[in-house]
Amino acid sequence: MTGETATSLLLIALAAVLAPVLSELVARWRIPSVLFELLLGIVIGPAVLGLAEVDGFVDGLSTLGLAFLFYVAGYELDLRRIKGEPFNRAATGWVVTVVLGLGVAGVLVATGFVLSELLIGLALTTTAIGTLLPMLQDRGLVGTRFGDLLVSAGAVGEFGPVLAVTIFLGTSSPTTEGLLLIVFVLLALGLAWIVERPRPPRFVEVMERHLESSSQLPVRVVILLTTAMVVVAVHLGLDMLLGAFAAGLIGRVLFPPDQSKLLGTKLQSIGFGFLIPVFFIVSGMQFDLDALTSSWDVAARVPLFLALFLVVRGLPAMVVYRRTLPTRQRVALGVLQSTTLPLLVVITQIGLETKDMRPSNAAALVGAGMLSVLVLPIVGFAVLGERPDERSDVSSPSASDPSRPAP
Template sequence: MLLAQASSESGPSAIVSLFWIALAAMLAPLIARLLRGYVPDVVVLLLCGMAIGPFGLHWADSAGGVDLLAELGLGMLFLLAGYELDPALLRGRSGRVAWSTWVCCLLFALVFVSLSATDADFTTHIAVAIAMTSTALGTLLPIVKQTGELDRPLGRAILAHGAVGELAPVVAMSLLLTSHSVGAASVILLLFLLAAALVGLVPHRILDRVPGFGRLLSELSGGTAQLPVRAVFLLLMILMAVAEVFDLDVVLGAFAAGLILRRLIAAGHPDVGPSLETVGYGVLIPIFFVNSGMGIDIGAVAAKPVLWVVFVVSIAVARGLPVWLSERFVPHGANLDSGRERVQLALYAATGLPIIVAVTQVATAAGLMGQELASTLVASGATTVLLFPMVARVIGSARARVA
C-alpha cells in the first residue's frame, strides 16, 4: 500500500504509462486517416506524447523501463531504415552528387548556426547542424508511394538524397558528437565497421555452408517459434551492444544491422520483412515516437515561437536549398527537368524527424544541448514532417493539372 502511494506521488507507474502510450499508438493512424493523410501518424504520435507526458497532463512518463522500450523502438526504426536502404543509391554519379550535396548542407548549416548562436560551444553547433541536414526517408517512403512518384525520376531523386540524408548524419553523429577527438573517433568507427562486417559475415557463411540451417529457419518461421524474427532481434542487440562498447551511438549499430539483414535476405533466405514491420511499426516504434513527444517541453516551445519558426525555415534553407541548387546546376545524368519537381525534391529532402530526435537525445545526454533547445528542434522536425510533404503534394497536384 505504501509502495503504491509512493508511486502515485512520484508519477504514473510504468503500466499506466504504457496504457496511455498504447492508446495513443492505436488512435494515431485513425486520426491520420480522418485527416486524409495530410498529417502523418508520426506527427500525431508526437502530439499525443506531448499531451500525456510530464510537460502536459502527466498521465505518462519514461520511468520504469518505458525509456528502454523506447530505445528498442529507436533501434527497430533504424534497423528498418537500413533494411530499406538500397546501397546502389549511395554509389554512381547521382550518389556522389548526393554525398557532396549533403556535405555542403552540413557546412552551410554549421556556418549559419555558428553566426546566429555565438554563445554556444562548437560541439553544440555541430549537433544542431547535423539535426538540420537529415532526411526522414523512412517517413517519406509511404507518402511518396501514395503519390505514385516512387518509380518516376522524382522518386529516384528522393531515394538518392534521402538515403544519404539518413546515413550521413548517423555517421556524423558517431564521429563528431563524441568525447573523443575526430581522429580517435575515426579509428573507433573503423573498428566498429570491421566488427560489424565480422558479425554480418558469420550468419552469411553459416547460411551458405550449412543449407540445413536455412531450412531450419524456414521450418521454424511460424507458430510460437518465429526463429527468423528472434535471430534478427539478436543481430540488432549484438550490434547495438557493440556500438555501445565502442562508445558510439546505438543508432549506428541498428543501422548496420539493417544493412546486414538486407544482404542476408537479398541472398534468397527467409523473408522476415513483414514480421519485422509488424513488431517495429506495430509496437516498438510508436512507443519511441510517443516517448519522444513526452520529452518536448511545450512551455519552452510556446515561449519562443520565433525560434521555432526560425528553425523550420533554417532546415528548409540548410537542407532544401543546396539540394535544389545541385539538382539545377550539377549534372549527374538524371537531373530533374521540371522546376516544380526540383522544388518538390528540395521539400522532401528537408523533411527530417527521426534523426533530429536521435541527435537531440545524444546531445542532451552528453550535456551539449539544453532541454529547451532540444524541445524546439524536435518540434521543428515534426513541423517539417507535417508541412513540407504537404506543400510538395500540393505543388505536384498543380503540376499534374497543368500537364
Template sequence: MTHDFVSLALIALVAAAAPIIANLIPKKPIPETVLLLIGGALLGPSMANVIWTDESVMLLSDLGCAMLFLLAGYEINPRTITGREGKRGLITWVITFALGFGAVYCFTGVSARGLDGLAVTIALTTTAIGALMPILKERGLLGTRLGDSILSYGTWGELGPIVAMALLLSTRSTWTTASILVLFIVIAVLTAVFGHESSKKEGPIRDIFFAGRDTTSQTFVRITMLLLIALVTLSSLFSLDIVLGAFAAGFILRYIIPKGSQDLEKKLNAIGYGFLIPLFFVISGAKIDLLAVAENPLLLVGFIAMLVLIRAVPIFLSMRYDKDPEVAELGGRAHASVALYCTTALPLIVAVTSVAVNAGAMSDSTASVFVSAGALTVLIMPLIASATYRVADAHPIERLREGRVGHE
C-alpha cells in the same frame, strides 16, 4: 512498476487512435507520426503528466528507435548511395554540413565547435528516411524515378549525420573515436559476410532455420532481432549512438537477403510499426515541453527556415544542374519536390538533441523547440512536396513518354 504499465497503456491508446484520426481527416493531410508526437506531448510531463519517461519505458523507446533505423537501412539498396546520383547526394550533404556549420557560427549565440553548436549543425543536415518511408509507400513513390532520387539524396541525409554524431559528439578525442568507428565497421562487415555465406551454405542448421521461419519458432525474426540488439549493444559498448548499430543492422540484413523477403518484411513491420516505433514517437513527443515551444516561436520558425535554406536549396540546385537526361527530364517541380521531401527531419533531431542534453550542453526547453520543428517538417514538407509536383505521384517519366508517343 504500476506507473510504467499506466504509461504503456496510454501510449498504446495514442498509438491505436492515431491511424483512426489520421484516416478520418479528408485526404489524410496529417501523418500518423505527427499525431503520435502530439499525443505524447499532451499527455507527457509538461502537460497532463500521465505518461512518465521512466527507465523501463525509455528502454522500449530506444528499441523503437533502433527498429525504425533497421527498417530504414533494410529498405535502402546499396546501389542507391554508391551510384552516380548517390555520389552527388554525398557531395551535397557535405556542402549542407559546411553551410550548417557556417550558419551556426555566424547567426547563433552558441559556439559552432561546442557540443551544442555541433548538435544544431548536424540537425540542420538531416533527412528522416525512417519517417519518410511510410509516406513514400502510401504515395506509390518507391521504385519510381522520383523515389529513387529521394532515396539517393535522403539516405546520405541519414547516414552522414549518423557518422558525424559518432565523430563529433563524442567526449573522446577525434582519432580515438575514428579508430573505434573503423573497428565497428570492420565488425559489421565481417558479420555481413558471415551471414551472407551462412545463408547459402547448406546443412542441418540452415534447414532448421528455414523449417522454423513460419512456425512458433519464427527463426528468421529471432535472428534479425539478435542482429539488431547485438549491434545496438556493440554501439553502446563503444559509446557510439545506438542509431549507428541499428542502421548497420538494416544494411547487413539487406546484404544477406539482397532481393528481400516479403514474409520477413511483413513480420518486422508488424513488430516495428505495430508497437515499438509508435512507442518511440509518443515518448519523443512526451519529451517536448509545449510551454517552452510557445515561448520560443522565433527559434521554431527560424530553425525550419534554416533547414529549407541549408538542406533543400543545395539538393534542388544539385538536381537542377545534373546533366543526367533522366534527372533533367523530371523537371524543376520534381527537383523541388525531392528537395522538400529530403528536408523532412525528425528521428535524428531527437537523437542529436538527446546527446547534447545528456551532456549538459543544451537545455531541455531548447531541445523541445528543435524536436517540435522536426515534427512540423514531417507534417509540412511532404504536403508542400506533393502540392509542388502532384504529377510526380503518378510516375512522371512514364507520362512524359506517353505524351510524346501521342504527339507522334
C-alpha cells in the same frame, strides 16, 4: 511492474491506436500518423494532462523503438538500387548541406543565439528517412527514379549525421572515435561479406520452414543480429543508432530475396505496429512544452528553424540534381529531404546533457522538426504532383544526360 507503469503503457497503446485513426480522419490533407503520435504523447504526458510518465521500463521500450526505426531504415535501403549516381549526388548534396549548416550555425553562435556551432550545424543536416519511407511506400514511389534518389538522399542525410555525432559528439576524442568507427565498419563489412556468401541449402530450408512457424526463427535471428550490432557499437563507444542501421543493411542480405521480402513485412509489423510508435509517443511525453511556450521569442524560433531546414537541407537539391531531375521534382525532393525529427531528438538530448544547448533552443528545434513532419511532406508531394510512373532508371542514359527529355 508498478501500477503507474501499467497505466502509462495502456495510454501509450491507446495513443498508438488513435494516431493512425486520426490520420485517416484527415486523410484529405495526408498528415502522417507520426505527428499525431507526438502530439498525443504531449497530451498524455507531464506537459498537459500528466496521465502517463516515463520510467525506466517505458524509456527502455522507447530506446528499442528508436533502434528499430534505424534498423528498418537500413533494411529498406537497397544498396544495389542507389549505388552510383543516386549515392554520389546524395553524398555531394550532404557535403554542401554540412558546409551551409556549419556556416549558418557559426553566424548564430556569433550573435549569441545558440551555444554550439557543431550541434546546431549537425541538427540542420538531418533527414527523417525512417519517417518518409512509409509515405513513399503508400504513394507507390519506392522503385521509381524519383523514389530511389530521395531514398538515397534521405539515407545519407540520416547516416551522415549519425557518423558525425559518433565522431565529434562521442565521449572520446575525435581521433579515437574515428579509429573506433573504422574498427566497427571493418567488422560490419566482414560480417556482410560472410552473410553474402552462398548459403548452405539446409540453412535456406530451415529458415524458410520456420518463417511461418510458431518459432519465427528468422525474426529471432534478426533481433539477435540487431542486438549484437548495437552491443558492439556501444562497447566501442559509438552511438547505438550506428549499430542498428548497420544491422539493417546486413539483415537485408542475410536471407534469399523471397524470404527477405516476407521477413521485411514481419519486421515492419513489429516496428511500425509496436516499437516505433512507442518511441514517438514517448518523445512527445518528454517534450518540454513549457520551454517552448515560455515566451513569444522562443515560440518564434520554431518557424525560424523550419526555414533553416529548407535553406540548409533543401536548397542544395536545386543545384545537385539540376542535370538529373526537372525543376518540379527537384523542388519536391528538396522539400521532402528537409523533413527531420528522430535525430533532432537525439542531438538535442546530447546538447541538454552536455549543457551545450539551451532548453529553449532544444524545444524549438524539436518543435520545428514536428512542424516539418506535418507541413513538408504535404507541400513536397503536392509539388511533385502525379506519381512518377517510370521505374528506377537512375543508371540509364536518360537519368544523367540533360539532352534526353525529362519525365
